[in-house]
Amino acid sequence: MDGGGRLARSQRSPRPQADLKAAALGALVPLREWLFARRVPARARIGREEEPPRLIALLERHLPRRAGIAATALLLLGSAGFGVVKGGHLAEFTAALSDARNALANSAGFRITTVAINGRKQLSQDEVLAIGGVNGRSSLLFLEAASVRDKLKTNPWISEATVLKLYPGQLRIDIVERSAFALWQRDGHLSVIADDGAVLEPYVSRRFLSLPLVVGKGAETHARDFLALLARYPRVNSVTKAAVFVGERRWNLRLKDGLDIRLPENEVGNALATLSTLDKDDRLFSRDIVAVDMRLPDRLTVQLSEDAAKAREELFKEKKPKKKVGDA
Numbered sequence: 001m002d003g004g005g006r007l008a009r010s011q012r013s014p015r016p017q018a019d020l021k022a023a024a025l026g027a028l029v030p031l032r033e034w035l036f037a038r039r040v041p042a043r044a045r046i047g048r049e050e051e052p053p054r055l056i057a058l059l060e061r062h063l064p065r066r067a068g069i070a071a072t073a074l075l076l077l078g079s080a081g082f083g084v085v086k087g088g089h090l091a092e093f094t095a096a097l098s099d100a101r102n103a104l105a106n107s108a109g110f111r112i113t114t115v116a117i118n119g120r121k122q123l124s125q126d127e128v129l130a131i132g133g134v135n136g137r138s139s140l141l142f143l144e145a146a147s148v149r150d151k152l153k154t155n156p157w158i159s160e161a162t163v164l165k166l167y168p169g170q171l172r173i174d175i176v177e178r179s180a181f182a183l184w185q186r187d188g189h190l191s192v193i194a195d196d197g198a199v200l201e202p203y204v205s206r207r208f209l210s211l212p213l214v215v216g217k218g219a220e221t222h223a224r225d226f227l228a229l230l231a232r233y234p235r236v237n238s239v240t241k242a243a244v245f246v247g248e249r250r251w252n253l254r255l256k257d258g259l260d261i262r263l264p265e266n267e268v269g270n271a272l273a274t275l276s277t278l279d280k281d282d283r284l285f286s287r288d289i290v291a292v293d294m295r296l297p298d299r300l301t302v303q304l305s306e307d308a309a310k311a312r313e314e315l316f317k318e319k320k321p322k323k324k325v326g327d328a
Contacts, residue, residue: 028126098142105139112140113169121177122157122200128173132163140165156200167312182219182227183213184326185242197221216245229269235276238259239285250295260291267297274300 062208105111112134117125129135132148145163152175160176178194183203185191190203192211197220204322214223222245230237234254244252251268253261263271271294278284291303 026037033141076301077326094204099137101142102137105141106137107325108141109168110141111169112138112171114141114171116172117168117175118173119177120173122180123155123177128152128175131158132173134171140167140169143171156198158195180208180211182220183208183211183224184212184223185215186217186219193220193223195224197223212240213242214245215242216248218248219243219245225267230272232269233272233276235279255285257285259285259289262291262293263294264295 003049053296068256090318115125115129115134117128123131131154132152134143134148143165145165148163150163152158152163152173157177158175158179164172164174166172178196178198179202180192180200182193183190184193184199192200192203192208193199199220212223212227214227223243226243230240230243239255239257240253241256242254246252250265253263253265255261261275274294275284275292279286288305289302290305291305293301293303
């Protein structure tokens with residue numbers, strides 16, 4: 001008993017319980033670390049699966065910043081360009097861009113203020129500018145002289161062209177025009193041609209009425225040499241209405257009174273000389289004939305008109321001797 005008269009009970013010391021709890025906690029720490037070490041590889045695998053593919057990672061590493069934005073813009077521009085081409089609006093789009101840049105150049109002081117065109121005879125100044133593609137919106141800065149020259153030379157009247165840009169606002173164009181040489185008829189169509197055979201324009205103006213007339217396929221390219229030869233015989237040339245190219249090999253002459261002269265394929269000069277002599281000596285072109293055939297080298301055949309043939313036949317009948325009475 002204690003001093004207070006109470007029964008004294010023995011009490012167990014708390015030290016052993018504290019030691020046991022500490023030991024348990026100490027054992028749990030290594031266990032938790034071991035379990036965490038077992039779970040780390042799985043988490044690492046999950047992290048690797050969520051990483052981007054290698055190609056994307058490589059692009060992100062080496063491409064410059066904002067490359068994706070630039071690529072997107074290019075894609076949109078390409079799509080718009082494809083739509084313009086597919087929709088058939090390319091010409092309008094190009095013209096709009098050209099007008100825009102020309103407007104900027106004109107505002108900067110490069111407007112075409114003076115145009116000098118030399119060498120024109122058949123074409124007007126407005127026609128020359130329109131052919132070259134020069135208009136009121138064109139600027140000297142963006143005008144391509146070579147392109148204007150090429151456009152001018154596409155016109156059959158213009159054989160040569162020179163284009164000079166004299167800054168800040170003067171344009172000079174020198175052209176060499178072809179001359180109207182003859183009228184060419186083929187398949188019922190009549191055209192004005194140059195001496196080199198170039199078709200200049202359809203025959204619509206009476207100012208070309210005095211030009212010589214050539215007819216037939218190929219006549220336009222062979223006319224210069226033949227008409228030069230024909231001009232050496234004025235007696236024949238002055239009465240010729242048309243030269244007809246036959247079979248792309250030889251020429252016929254149609255005279256103003258309707259007489260046809262069939263010339264040979266070779267030795268044409270000799271045939272023309274013979275015609276000139278016959279008309280001078282025997283007035284051949286004034287006779288009542290419709291054709292003269294000179295295709296055979298050793299003879300000349302004359303075809304009479306219908307009236308002349310009948311008169312000739314009647315003449316031979318009158319000259320035929322009459323039979324005497326009693327002749328068997």
